Amino acid sequence: MSEVILAEGLQNPEEQVLKRENLTEKDFKKIIRQMGLKVTQQRLVILETLAEGRVHVTAQEVFEIVNDKFPEMGFATVYRFLRKLTENNFVTEVRMGGLPARYELTPKRHHDHLTCVQCGKIVEFENQEIEKLQEQVAKKFGFELTNHVLELYGKCRDCQLNSKRKEA
Amino acid sequence: MSEVILAEGLQNPEEQVLKRENLTEKDFKKIIRQMGLKVTQQRLVILETLAEGRVHVTAQEVFEIVNDKFPEMGFATVYRFLRKLTENNFVTEVRMGGLPARYELTPKRHHDHLTCVQCGKIVEFENQEIEKLQEQVAKKFGFELTNHVLELYGKCRDCQLNSKRKEA
């Protein structure tokens, strides 16, 4: 089961390490084959990294982590495979401003994102009230809701402090 | 094909050249001064272009359009000014995938979109309650909210009926 840890007052989401999926090599192979691709060591390691590692990682970060376990890995392979995974919806890509894209294994449980416009930090949240209101809006216009994208953008606490420090 | 239902008698942004705002040089100067900047020919021409031209233009497109009226304009000036306008919220930046950012003069009235996944029909809506809840979420995580994207996807009434007709 996917377990989303929503720490109240979590200060530094960059550092949170969580295991959201409990996937084995068998699952990874299945995912790769479902996309009509060949099973390779590098693809398995990338998936392993996504499943076990920090949540919203950039391609560069995946490359660096993966490079430890598998030093002959090239970053082009990481980019290529992340793109494929995104196209097939196994991975969700979050983009903000000109900052590097961040990736996560598509969670089974829905959540939305709160992204820092300055440093790209991402906080996940769930809000049942908002979900309900969305349903109401859809109903009002005669729509049967299938999905939605809600991305909030703002300045995180750290970046707010940094700005003030510079001003002084 | 795709039908856009717009609250205030606006036309389809994709197809028509529309004047969302009816702004004069006086307004442009005011905008520039409000940002604490000097009024220059290039800034006026850029604003004019944004106000009169197509909606959702890229920086390159702005540069090309502007270049006709004002050939000595450099693209760095366009980028620089668009950034300033965005920072000051006179312009809204929309980013999609790795594609170049698109810009539009920030509409006076904020709205979100409800899109039919079958026929592409778009309904614009406003919901103050959702907005408020978004603020609350941001606050809870220590963020200072700057903007957001909310896109609802579903099946519109017509398409629901069409599906049922086919099934029968």
Add this chain to the structure above:
DNA sequence: AATTAATTGAAAATTATTCTCAATTAGTTT
């Protein structure tokens, strides 16, 4: 084991955007 088509790493290429810097210009002061 032989075959072949996909995959890989390394480096080059590309794309969007930002930065640098000397020359110009807007707005102010005289």
Add this chain to the structure above:
DNA sequence: AAACTAATTGAGAATAATTTTCAATTAATT
């Protein structure tokens, strides 16, 4: 209106993220 000064400019170099190229390697098939 001329002088002043700090902001703005254009051109091109620089940067950063991502994609492409291509020859060598490897997974899956025969």
